[in-house]
Amino acid sequence: MNHSMINAFVSMQSSQKHLDVISNNIANVNTTGYKTSAVTFQDVLRNVEPQDEQFKLDGRMTPLGTTSGFGGYVSNIYTQFTQGSLQETGNEYDFALQGDAFFVIDIPKFDDNGNILLDANGSEVYETLYSRNGAFNLSIKEDALTQKAYLATAEGYPIHLNDSLGIMQLQDIPKNHKIVVNQQGEVFADPPQDNVPNIYLGQLRIANVSSQHLLQPVGESSYALPDMDAQQLDQLVTIMDRDQILASGVKVHQGFIEQSSVNLTSEMTNMLSAQRSYQLGAKALASADSMLNLATNIRG
Incomplete structure (x- = not known):
């Protein structure tokens, strides 16, 4: 040739x-x-x-x-990673990010047989993804005694929040309460009664990724970082609290979604x-x- x-x-x-x-x-x-x-x-x-x-x-x-x-x-x-335009939906479970940040989503890892992987202590193993897709919904989980509602992704993966100490948790949303999220990502439950203060539930997990070129697409507008130790991960990813979100200029818009940047x-x-x-x-x-x-x- x-x-x-x-x-x-x-x-x-x-x-x-x-x-x-x-x-x-x-x-x-x-x-x-x-x-x-x-x-x-x-x-x-x-x-x-x-x-x-x-x-x-x-x-x-x-x-x-x-x-x-x-x-x-x-x-x-x-x-x-350019900013897409924001489209108003009016859905209280839709959220759009404005600025250089990502929603942090934890999804379970599965083995070849479709079963959730467990660690040595018997706890479920999760993988952390970073996404700009804030089209969430309300997921209802029931057991023999209770019914609990959580924010979840469109695929049904629960959205974990950070509490006032920055500890990740899965926060139950009280029945008949509306979700209210301010521009700093703080989540509140709005009671149906008037003149009753909102209940603070936690902080949406919003991260800044310093080396975005390392993010690899994994589908559903989500991205994953390659395997690395905790120290390297801490250098690349910052889970922002309210003050950091304010200082960075990042804003959360409830009732909006970010459209494709194409x-x-x-x-x-x-x-x-x-x-x-x-x-x-x-x-x-x-x-x-x-x-x-x-x-x-x-x-x-």
């Missing part, structure tokens, strides 16, 4: 990956809290083919040798460009194949 065919093949493969990323963005144009994915390209290999001294003619400004490459490949697929016009433009690049690679591959057939027939 000659250089032209390798170059064309590599370029076509990269264009296909680019198209896959663009297609995924377009498919999630209406997904709550979705962040746009983008790609970066890098040369596969470049080398200089030497030339004889006879090519060094009078008036030549460039050094001897011709640069030969093997196309470009997708070196990285990354997420652009710019459909830009994605369509990128798609056309990637398609043209793929077509150019296909034509180059066909031309190289025709030249090889021609050379083979002449030689034969």
